Amino acid sequence: xxxxxxxxxxxxxxNAQSGIEIAKMVDSRKIPKDQSNITKMVLTNSKGKQRINxxxxxxxxxxxxxxxxxxxxxxxxxxxxxxxxxxxxDDEMRMWLPAFKKVRRISSKKRGDSFMGSxxxxxxxxxxxxxxxxxxRLDDQTINLxxxxxxxxxxxxxxxxxxxxxxxxxxxxxxxxLKEESFDKRGQLKKKKxxxxxxxxxxLVMERIFVEDVQKKHSTEVTxxxxxxxxxxxxxxxxEKNLKRLPRN
Amino acid sequence: xxxxxxPGSEIRDSWDFLDEKMTGTIDIRVRVEGDMKxxxxxxxxxxxxxxxxKDEKVTTSYSIANIVEQMHRTVMDxxxxxxxxxxxxxxxxxxxxxxxxxxxxxxxxxxxxxxxNVGLITAFSKVMTTIxxxxxxxxxxxxxxxxxxxxxxxxxxxxxxxxxxxVVMIVNSSVLSIILSLIIIGIIAxxxxxxxxxxxxxxxxxxxAIIINFGFMGYFGIELSHITALLSSIIIGVGVDFSIHxxxxxxxxxxxxxSKKLSREVIDDVGYPIVLDAGSNMGFGALLFxxxxxxxxxxxxxxxxxxxxxxxxxxxxxxxxxxxxxxxxDKG
Numbered sequence: 001x002x003x004x005x006x007x008x009x010x011x012x013x014x015n016a017q018s019g020i021e022i023a024k025m026v027d028s029r030k031i032p033k034d035q036s037n038i039t040k041m042v043l044t045n046s047k048g049k050q051r052i053n054x055x056x057x058x059x060x061x062x063x064x065x066x067x068x069x070x071x072x073x074x075x076x077x078x079x080x081x082x083x084x085x086x087x088x089x090d091d092e093m094r095m096w097l098p099a100f101k102k103v104r105r106i107s108s109k110k111r112g113d114s115f116m117g118s119x120x121x122x123x124x125x126x127x128x129x130x131x132x133x134x135x136x137r138l139d140d141q142t143i144n145l146x147x148x149x150x151x152x153x154x155x156x157x158x159x160x161x162x163x164x165x166x167x168x169x170x171x172x173x174x175x176x177x178l179k180e181e182s183f184d185k186r187g188q189l190k191k192k193k194x195x196x197x198x199x200x201x202x203x204l205v206m207e208r209i210f211v212e213d214v215q216k217k218h219s220t221e222v223t224x225x226x227x228x229x230x231x232x233x234x235x236x237x238x239x240e241k242n243l244k245r246l247p248r249n
Numbered sequence: 250x251x252x253x254x255x256p257g258s259e260i261r262d263s264w265d266f267l268d269e270k271m272t273g274t275i276d277i278r279v280r281v282e283g284d285m286k287x288x289x290x291x292x293x294x295x296x297x298x299x300x301x302x303k304d305e306k307v308t309t310s311y312s313i314a315n316i317v318e319q320m321h322r323t324v325m326d327x328x329x330x331x332x333x334x335x336x337x338x339x340x341x342x343x344x345x346x347x348x349x350x351x352x353x354x355x356x357x358x359x360x361x362x363x364x365x366n367v368g369l370i371t372a373f374s375k376v377m378t379t380i381x382x383x384x385x386x387x388x389x390x391x392x393x394x395x396x397x398x399x400x401x402x403x404x405x406x407x408x409x410x411x412x413x414x415x416v417v418m419i420v421n422s423s424v425l426s427i428i429l430s431l432i433i434i435g436i437i438a439x440x441x442x443x444x445x446x447x448x449x450x451x452x453x454x455x456x457x458a459i460i461i462n463f464g465f466m467g468y469f470g471i472e473l474s475h476i477t478a479l480l481s482s483i484i485i486g487v488g489v490d491f492s493i494h495x496x497x498x499x500x501x502x503x504x505x506x507x508s509k510k511l512s513r514e515v516i517d518d519v520g521y522p523i524v525l526d527a528g529s530n531m532g533f534g535a536l537l538f539x540x541x542x543x544x545x546x547x548x549x550x551x552x553x554x555x556x557x558x559x560x561x562x563x564x565x566x567x568x569x570x571x572x573x574x575x576x577x578x579d580k581g
Contacts, residue, residue, distance in 0.1 A: 049363045075286070075342040081350060095347055097324065099339035104324055106350050117349040216355065 019135030022149050026175045027130055032203050032229035034060040039068075039224055043118055046217035053116060055081075056247060058233055062127055065238040069246050080243035081106075085126055096243035103240050112162025118220040119191060119211040123162060124182075132159035138167070143179060147172045163190065176204050189214055201229050258540045264376065272308045272373040277301065278407035279370040279393065281312075283400050285361050286341045291317055291334045293396050294370055297403070300392050301372050304385060310372035313360040320344040374409065379416055379472055386413050423478035430485045431456060442496055446577060450569055451492045454561025458484050461557055462550075476543050483550055487530070488558025491523050495562050499570055503578045511578075512571040520563055527559035 017025070036058040043051045052072060059066040064085040070076040078098035085091050093106040111123035138150040148169040155161030164187055169179040176197045184190040196208040209222040236242075254261035267274050279297060283290040294314040301310050318332045321344060325331035335341055345365075348356075361368045377385065386409060393403045431452045439448030462481055463473075471477060498519045499511070506514045533555075536548025570577060 045363050047363070051363070070346070075339070076346050079343060079346050093350070095350060097340075097343040097347060099335075099337065099343040100324055102324065104347060106347070113351040114353055115350070117352075122351070 017137070017149075019137040019151050019153075020130065022137065022151060022170065023130050023133070023135045023153070026170060026177075029175045030203060031062050032201075032205070034058070034231060034233035035063075035205065035227070035229050036231060036233065037224040037227040038071075039222060041116065041118055042221045042223075044219045044221075051117070058237060058247070060233055060235070060238075063125065064127060065235070067238055067242060069243075078246065080246075082238060082240065082243055084238060091122065091126070094240055094243065096240075098244075103243060111160055118222075119213040119216075119218055120209070120220060120222070121162065124191075124193075124211070128153070129159065132156050132161075140172070141169060143169055143171075146178065148178060174204050184215070198227075200227055203229055205229065254542060255540050268375040273306070273375040275374045275377060275412070276408045277307065277310075277372040277374055277389075277410075278405075279389075280404040280406055281368040281370060282366065282402040282404075283368075284338075285313055285365040285368045286338050286345065287400065288334045288336060288338060288341060290368075290401050291341065293401055293403075294368065295334065297392060297396055298370055298372070301370070301389065304374070306375045306377055306381070306385075308373050308375065310370060311360070312370040313357060313368050316357065316360065317341055317344060320348060371407075377409070379412075382409055382413050382416075386410055420473060420478045423482050427459060427482050427485065430482065434485070434489055438493070438496070442500060444577065446573060447496055447500075450566055450573075451489070451496060453569060454492050454558050454566050455485055455488045457561045457565055458488055458554060458557035462553065465553075476546060481550070483547065484554040484558065487551065487554050488561070490526070491559050491562035492566055494519050494523055494526075495566055495570075499577075503574075508574055508578055511574060512567055515570075516563065516567060523559050523562060527555040530555045 036056070039055050039057045041053040041055075043053075053070065053076070054072040055068040055070050057066065057068045066083045068081045070079040070081075078096075080096040082094045083091055084093075094103050095106055096103050111126070112121045114120070115122055115125055133156060134154040136152040136154070138152055141148050141150050148171055151166075151168045151170065153166040153168060155163055155165075162185070163182045164185050165183040167181045168177050170176070171178050174197070177195050178197075179195070180191075180193040181189060182191040182193070190213065192212045192214060194210045195206055197204050198207040199205075205224070205227055207224060207227075210219065211222075212219040254264070256265075264274060279294075279301075281290065281294055285291070291314040294312050295318070298310040298312060298314070301307055314334060317334055321335050321340070322328060322332040324344065324347070335344070359369070359371075374385075386405065389405050393405050396403055434455070435448040435452045437448075438451035439445045442448070442451075459481060462484060465471075466473065466477060495515065499515045502514050502518070503511055531552055533548055533551035536544050536551070539545050539548065
């Protein structure tokens with residue numbers, strides 16, 4: 001009987017990770033060294049009108065370094081964008097404007113600014129630093145038959161976040177986020193995000209992101225095609241001069 | 250609209266402040282259909298804006314074309330020489346794409362639609378008189394016609410056009426309602442007094458009062474605006490009573506009084522009550538002290554309507570009835 005109780009207690013403690021422990025588990029998940037894909041972004045406004053952007057994207061260090069070349073719309077073909085996240089500093093963002101034959105720096109003062117007119121902000125796309133957030137675990141829930149941890153995430157002041165809170169549903173077996181709700185500074189629901197993941201070369205990568213800005217009634221669907229991981233992308237790729245040349249693949 | 254309020258009143262002072270210190274209170278808009286990334290379309294918008302701003306009362310204007318000019322300057326190292334529309338579509342498109350990398354997608358939503366097919370020029374003007382509004386809208390419509398082409402379609406609109414259409418609509422409908430009211434009153438009087446001639450005579454003092462009203466307006470330089478046209482129709486409502494009093498008494502006494510003394514007897518009987526009725530309604534004169542000028546107009550007009558229609562009934566109607574009494578009594 002004693003043994004049975006001890007066993008149960010051990011199981012209980014193993015299952016009783018705190019919010020921050022779960023966040024650390026998610027953060028320590030194995031990620032590819034580099035990634036490349038063709039990203040299709042469909043923006044839909046409240047009247048149902050759509051804009052479609054297709055870009056070639058290459059990134060490393062968990063998207064902290066990213067370079068993109070526009071393929072569509074046709075008017076934008078040749079436009080390219082480079083982003084390098086720098087800890088404790090503003091992100092470095094540069095853009096190649098082929099019609100002007102100039103590279104221009106893009107302002108990155110506000111992390112809540114929209115990325116490419118979509119419902120994803122630079123903050124949504126950047127890595128969430130554990131030290132800059134407080135975590136609180138809620139009751140576990142099941143989404144699409146997948147048992148999930150549910151975390152409340154509160155950005156600290158130093159994170160300069162545009163949000164007051166996130167609620168994330170994290171699949172327990174894979175530690176991948178399946179769903180997230182983000183709340184604005186007034187505590188009102190701002191965005192609903194859904195994530196679809198797939199397995200690729202021992203990694204779990206995102207296949208589709210759907211974001212709805214419930215306040216603006218605007219949505220963005222991002223799908224990733226031709227996904228490749230660990231292809232040996234060199235750090236030298238993330239240089240201004242490479243913006244001017246559309247890659248072959 | 251601003252003239253509805255007396256100088257010194259709070260609302261008039263606020264209005265004047267917006268006009269004198271800010272960009273004005275009347276908005277003017279031009280809807281532009283065309284490719285909003287085409288430099289020719291954007292240049293046409295800039296041209297139209299400079300024409301719009303030539304009027305001394307128009308203080309400012311803005312459109313997506315101004316934003317493109319500003320972005321162009323920024324990309325060209327903030328060189329003021331580049332604060333112009335770029336020479337080709339690819340450059341314009343690059344500017345929009347660059348902005349979209351970090352700008353809020355809603356930033357341009359008041360100036361251009363989601364597909365960049367419809368743009369809006371917005372201008373602000375200080376308060377204009379009805380005549381100035383008519384002149385300005387007419388002039389701008391001419392300019393808009395000149396700029397229209399196969400690739401671009403422009404429509405002049407905004408509060409200024411609404412005001413113009415409102416004035417036209419109210420003036421036209423007021424004139425129509427005055428004419429219709431006179432006809433209907435004439436028909437009702439004809440039916441009740443069983444003679445068409447009575448119907449004609451019943452509306453005679455009213456018609457005279459309206460003609461005198463518009464005559465005075467012309468003489469004193471009061472504009473025929475939506476307010477003055479609307480208020481003039483009040484005369485009909487308040488003035489018809491006196492004619493009916495007079496005609497009823499005339500018909501009643503015609504049964505018993507000699508025709509030679511008939512008009513004198515009628516005036517002796519109803520003259521004093523009509524004057525008293527008109528006098529008591531002078532209480533409406535209190536409205537002359539209102540801060541809201543249209544209420545003042547109503548007060549003044551009521552006083553004028555009482556005087557003109559009561560005098561009309563006792564002079565024009567009485568004289569006409571006397572002249573036509575043989576036809577009126579014989580068949581009455």
